[in-house]
Amino acid sequence: MSADLLTAQPCKPEASRQRGSRQNPAPKLVVLTGNPNCGKTTLFNALTGLRAKVANYAGVTVERKEGRLLGDSTAPPVTILDLPGAYSLSPQSPDEQIVRDVLLQHCKDVSAPDMVVLVADASNLERNLYFATQVIELGYPTVIALNMMDVARANGREVDCARLARELGVPVFPMVASSREGVPELRDHIIGFSINPDAHPIGRALCQLPPDFQAEVEQIARWLPNRRKGSNARLSAAEAVLILTDERYLPRADSGESSDLGEKVRDARKRLEQKAIDWRTAAIEARYACVGAIHKLVVCETLSLSETPSDKLDRVLTHKVWGTLFFIFVMAVMFQSIFTLARIPTHLLENGIAWIGSGISRLLSPGDLRSLLVDGVVAGVGAVMVFLPQICLLFLFIALLEETGYMARAAFLMDRVMGKVGLHGKSFIPLLSSFACAVPGILAARTIEHPKDRLVTILIAPLMSCSARLPVYTLLIAACIPDKQIAGPLRLPGLVMLGLYTLGIVVAMGLAWLAKKTLLKSHMPLMILELPPYRRPLIRTLFRHMWERASLFVQRAGTVILGINILLWFLATYPRNPTVENSYRTQRHQLTALAAAENPAPRQLDEEKLHAKLRELDKQLAGERLRGSFVGRLGRFIEPAIAPLGFDWKIGIGILSSFAARELFVSTMAVVYNVGSGGDTDEDRLGLVQTLREQKRSDGTPLYTTLTGLALLVFYAIALQCAGTAVVIFRETNSLGWALAELLCLGAIAWAMSFLTYQGGRFLGLQ
Amino acid sequence: MTEATVQPLTALPAGKGGTVSALDLPGDVRARLLELGLVVGTHVEMVRFAPLGDPVEIRFRGCNLSLRRHEADGILVETTP
Numbered sequence: 004m005s006a007d008l009l010t011a012q013p014c015k016p017e018a019s020r021q022r023g024s025r026q027n028p029a030p031k032l033v034v035l036t037g038n039p040n041c042g043k044t045t046l047f048n049a050l051t052g053l054r055a056k057v058a059n060y061a062g063v064t065v066e067r068k069e070g071r072l073l074g075d076s077t078a079p080p081v082t083i084l085d086l087p088g089a090y091s092l093s094p095q096s097p098d099e100q101i102v103r104d105v106l107l108q109h110c111k112d113v114s115a116p117d118m119v120v121l122v123a124d125a126s127n128l129e130r131n132l133y134f135a136t137q138v139i140e141l142g143y144p145t146v147i148a149l150n151m152m153d154v155a156r157a158n159g160r161e162v163d164c165a166r167l168a169r170e171l172g173v174p175v176f177p178m179v180a181s182s183r184e185g186v187p188e189l190r191d192h193i194i195g196f197s198i199n200p201d202a203h204p205i206g207r208a209l210c211q212l213p214p215d216f217q218a219e220v221e222q223i224a225r226w227l228p229n230r231r232k233g234s235n236a237r238l239s240a241a242e243a244v245l246i247l248t249d250e251r252y253l254p255r256a257d258s259g260e261s262s263d264l265g266e267k268v269r270d271a272r273k274r275l276e277q278k279a280i281d282w283r284t285a286a287i288e289a290r291y292a293c294v295g296a297i298h299k300l301v302v303c304e305t306l307s308l309s310e311t312p313s314d315k316l317d318r319v320l321t322h323k324v325w326g327t328l329f330f331i332f333v334m335a336v337m338f339q340s341i342f343t344l345a346r347i348p349t350h351l352l353e354n355g356i357a358w359i360g361s362g363i364s365r366l367l368s369p370g371d372l373r374s375l376l377v378d379g380v381v382a383g384v385g386a387v388m389v390f391l392p393q394i395c396l397l398f399l400f401i402a403l404l405e406e407t408g409y410m411a412r413a414a415f416l417m418d419r420v421m422g423k424v425g426l427h428g429k430s431f432i433p434l435l436s437s438f439a440c441a442v443p444g445i446l447a448a449r450t451i452e453h454p455k456d457r458l459v460t461i462l463i464a465p466l467m468s469c470s471a472r473l474p475v476y477t478l479l480i481a482a483c484i485p486d487k488q489i490a491g492p493l494r495l496p497g498l499v500m501l502g503l504y505t506l507g508i509v510v511a512m513g514l515a516w517l518a519k520k521t522l523l524k525s526h527m528p529l530m531i532l533e534l535p536p537y538r539r540p541l542i543r544t545l546f547r548h549m550w551e552r553a554s555l556f557v558q559r560a561g562t563v564i565l566g567i568n569i570l571l572w573f574l575a576t577y578p579r580n581p582t583v584e585n586s587y588r589t590q591r592h593q594l595t596a597l598a599a600a601e602n603p604a605p606r607q608l609d610e611e612k613l614h615a616k617l618r619e620l621d622k623q624l625a626g627e628r629l630r631g632s633f634v635g636r637l638g639r640f641i642e643p644a645i646a647p648l649g650f651d652w653k654i655g656i657g658i659l660s661s662f663a664a665r666e667l668f669v670s671t672m673a674v675v676y677n678v679g680s681g682g683d684t685d686e687d688r689l690g691l692v693q694t695l696r697e698q699k700r701s702d703g704t705p706l707y708t709t710l711t712g713l714a715l716l717v718f719y720a721i722a723l724q725c726a727g728t729a730v731v732i733f734r735e736t737n738s739l740g741w742a743l744a745e746l747l748c749l750g751a752i753a754w755a756m757s758f759l760t761y762q763g764g765r766f767l768g769l770q
Numbered sequence: 771m772t773e774a775t776v777q778p779l780t781a782l783p784a785g786k787g788g789t790v791s792a793l794d795l796p797g798d799v800r801a802r803l804l805e806l807g808l809v810v811g812t813h814v815e816m817v818r819f820a821p822l823g824d825p826v827e828i829r830f831r832g833c834n835l836s837l838r839r840h841e842a843d844g845i846l847v848e849t850t851p
Contacts, residue, residue, distance in 0.1 A: 091805040095798065129831050130807050250797045283797065287804045317834075323821040415836045419822035422838070428825075530841070531802055534827060534834040 037122035039088030139206035142237025159306025356385035383568030406540035425519030437467035483712020722753035787815035788847030
């Protein structure tokens, strides 16, 4: 999936050297790395402009962003790779694993970096220096982009950049990336590097390890495979420290590490334990000693603030009462906008698509090609586009929450509630959004760092009753649920509606709990979350984020959804029965001929009568065609499986057609029962409700009883009948297996719950 | 002079702090907290408890972290009254 982005990039360091000697050298690879929330992406945007490519790293769902450095067209080309945020080279998340793998040259689809730009937050320098010194010690040509100088100053901290550069042995560029201050200097420096790479200082060892520990590190380093470009010895020594301190270390055969390395590491640790050195913490403590000393030398407190402005804001925004109220307010605004506001652009899009469809209809004569273009392709494109307004709005909100720093506070406030069922505080927004539509909800789960929490959130998101289920709920409740008063203003239809929403939530919570207990059991749910200072968001960053998400959705999921829609069109259109087609053609001719013969000068009234009759005939033909199509046959085929739920094969057709989009149940049932399009106007809807009520089983009893209606509603509340959601699950988990498992699992639960509803109701004597 | 007492960070009221004396936590969490700068001898403040009492917010070396109660319970601090 992502390897294709690298066609211009050699995969192996050796290849890179070969290309470098040619006429047209391969672009230099400069990686941006740093702690989360240090403004790395803002700097990336400032360096590369608007032409970043976004993809995933091979095999994982970690986002990979790279772009060309803007600037001097005469200088050699430079590719900038924006690595995910990391606190350390000892990974605790897939994001950090990627950072480590790229910097240690273990990542198969990224070539060895030529230069490292370490982005550090000047307002939080000490913690940032921990990772910075780790990276400098890898021995690459390195520069420090010391960002957020303005925030540091406002907090009363002056950083002596010249001194910092001397202490770290690499150039330091003070900057405010959000206002581009200091960015041109860094850009010029990178261009200078691309012209003359050898002149640049490389990182050296900074931190003094205990001598015994250092000796063991040197031993291990000697056993590491020798396969790198650049300063090999430094990289091996740094990796040896990481190996020695990592409790979970196992030799990696794919990186050429010999299997007896594990044995050697264990022996080294034993020797250290005998000397009373804690190998787990020795390196960390030594580094903080070194970082603390540097920090003291370069940072001067000009103002002693007991509370930063951000702390003051937090007093209110994480307050037990005010904070909770504010959270509810923010969530309500967000939900309302994706639920209600998004309908305006959605309607415009739908109208636009319909207009294109009717335009094509006018240009082409009726037939298979027109049907393919209008009902297959154009309707399929429409099915993809309708997700876009919700995705755009939701991601605009998410970007706003992330950029301001409020997202971490939202997780802080919700963690206890979500934690009850083993979820993470950050699962709240994806799940809430799923009540509008599961597709943006599942995409929003990207904000959850922990892969298992993220997976559980993705898998239960489709159980939140989305807005596409509403037309189905409304139709079936109107047709099947008697409008009885229960207590006070509470009436049965309203209660059933509420019950369906609750049912989805209850099943979701049960599944989440079960998944965390069994399949996705993690030994230690790490919930350490930084609460970064509040910041003013950059409008261009928000829109850029939104644009990236939307275009990724169209590229990755849109094409597949379109394909599925065309397939479903095919199944609902073919095969055609020539006898049926001929008989309708004859009837049409007869009607027209009859009308012409009776009234040589047709009056207005007769004309209308004729058209009504023809429309009636068209509806019958559409119904006849659908019932005879592959979907109709599939409906009959699955009838034995759904009969125990009280459904007949016509309902089966509705269920199958819903897969393109749930709300299609309404229009499909209208076609199945020969009442035309259905649901377009209130009159149509009432007509359809009436038709449903009139349907009888073969034994003459009514089909749409309260019980059948309830069973069907329960089925719709749970089953994953949405191609869009299934495709997005497939893309976001990077696994067809999970998508199929989800489809089957929710299908099975839906079936079982409907079965219990219908058969249990019959057992209790309900009708 | 009163004796310094060692107690879990979460036993302190919001707004009070102490000096880290030990991290009684499983490997992963301990390593990560150390890497974030919570080494022995660091001053750490108990900032606030979330509305439902869990998670908690702590502050050290100028940055604020949220962590779950049962993890924060393992941070032992020394306080002088």
